[in-house]
Amino acid sequence: MVKKRVIPCLDVAGGHVVKGVRFEGLREVGDPVELATRYSQLGADELVFLDVTASIEGRRPLLELVERAAAELEIPFTVGGGIATLEDARGLLRAGADKVAVNKAAVDRPELLTSLADEFGAQAVVCAIDSRGGEVVTDGGRSPRGRDAVDWACEVVQCGAGEILLTSIDADGTRAGYDLELTGAVARAVTVPVIASGGAGGAGDLADAFEAGAEAALVASIVHERPERLPELKDELREAGWPIRT
Amino acid sequence: MNAVLVDYGAGNLRSVCSALERAGATATVSADPGIVRAAPLAVIAGVGNAEAAARRLQADGLAEALRERAAAGRPVLGICLGMQLLFEDSEEGGSGLGVLRGPVRRLRAGRVPHMGWNTLRLTAPSALLDGLDGADVYFAHSFACAPAEPVAVAEVEHGGTVVAAVERGAVAGVQFHPERSASPGARVLRNAVAWSRSA
Numbered sequence: 001m002v003k004k005r006v007i008p009c010l011d012v013a014g015g016h017v018v019k020g021v022r023f024e025g026l027r028e029v030g031d032p033v034e035l036a037t038r039y040s041q042l043g044a045d046e047l048v049f050l051d052v053t054a055s056i057e058g059r060r061p062l063l064e065l066v067e068r069a070a071a072e073l074e075i076p077f078t079v080g081g082g083i084a085t086l087e088d089a090r091g092l093l094r095a096g097a098d099k100v101a102v103n104k105a106a107v108d109r110p111e112l113l114t115s116l117a118d119e120f121g122a123q124a125v126v127c128a129i130d131s132r133g134g135e136v137v138t139d140g141g142r143s144p145r146g147r148d149a150v151d152w153a154c155e156v157v158q159c160g161a162g163e164i165l166l167t168s169i170d171a172d173g174t175r176a177g178y179d180l181e182l183t184g185a186v187a188r189a190v191t192v193p194v195i196a197s198g199g200a201g202g203a204g205d206l207a208d209a210f211e212a213g214a215e216a217a218l219v220a221s222i223v224h225e226r227p228e229r230l231p232e233l234k235d236e237l238r239e240a241g242w243p244i245r246t
Numbered sequence: 247m248n249a250v251l252v253d254y255g256a257g258n259l260r261s262v263c264s265a266l267e268r269a270g271a272t273a274t275v276s277a278d279p280g281i282v283r284a285a286p287l288a289v290i291a292g293v294g295n296a297e298a299a300a301r302r303l304q305a306d307g308l309a310e311a312l313r314e315r316a317a318a319g320r321p322v323l324g325i326c327l328g329m330q331l332l333f334e335d336s337e338e339g340g341s342g343l344g345v346l347r348g349p350v351r352r353l354r355a356g357r358v359p360h361m362g363w364n365t366l367r368l369t370a371p372s373a374l375l376d377g378l379d380g381a382d383v384y385f386a387h388s389f390a391c392a393p394a395e396p397v398a399v400a401e402v403e404h405g406g407t408v409v410a411a412v413e414r415g416a417v418a419g420v421q422f423h424p425e426r427s428a429s430p431g432a433r434v435l436r437n438a439v440a441w442s443r444s445a
Binding site (some may be wrong): 001002040045046072073074076094097098118119162192193214215245 | 260365387402433
């Protein structure tokens, strides 16, 4: 059976990681591809590169990063953050990204999902959905969009998204656990894989998210502050009986 | 050993090129039927729309070159969409090369696309998957092959049995992404290079 996935998320800006990560006994790693390789060696099942610049200047460095990652990484990776147009997404997929994650652009023009899925297949199209109190928000949580997150999830799947990256803005950064009610509601409403995001504190939180129906869990600060936490999380989950890749 | 990746407009051949180079091949990309015909190993990789891909292969003379290779016992490896293109009619649209018999059907399972690491179960001797029974490899697909001849060599479990790999003589296909399947994937490509050298 398909295994549950633990997915580190790396924030990048202008092709560099936003904050370097220190691995045991090594110098701080600031290059996203080197960082990704380290996480891959530690057992990451997949990676997400999130471009936080959301600016025109960031486009070229991001494409170069994707080209290098495509050539060097041996696990799949998704690129997201500021993808505004079909051309942006196409460029990143052609450069070698396995998947692209679109968020606001999909809310503005759901047809974007359909165009991407028609050209590259649904498996290459992730719709990132940010929710606050069950309402879709964009622009890093600043813009409420007046849509119910679960309804929106159903719609994006109908439009062609092959996976949903579901972030609870409420839970994000709290380390008090993922938003299980939201995750469960979306996982029950759609038939594509759902990646839980926002709130991870420990293995128990990931287990709860899987229990709620998530196929994968995104982790960020808990592995950035100590990368060796990644294999520990996977070991704990495996010992608790979850199907986890060794 | 030179591996040629068939360029038929489906994106993302760079990852497979790099992975083949790590496996000991020199990998080039070409849309030239002559080059595809002559190479020691022809690889059909890429992601995209099955119908569009099949049409391009036909229009560019690549389908003919690949069929000739298969008939002559010259190695052809299909990866993901490439494996599906070895077969016949696809529910996604279009028809593949017909080098292997059987349709391509939409997956019927709890979660589609089938996305993530799944465990290979070898069902027949396999040059490509030698030593990989029980290995986890990465899948990302919504359609799967339903061979009408006994060419399946491995399967995985996802809402029922899903054919994970096929082999018949010099024609092989893997539904998963060996270039994104860490050590097991690298091993598949090393096996593929050895397999094509011995053909």
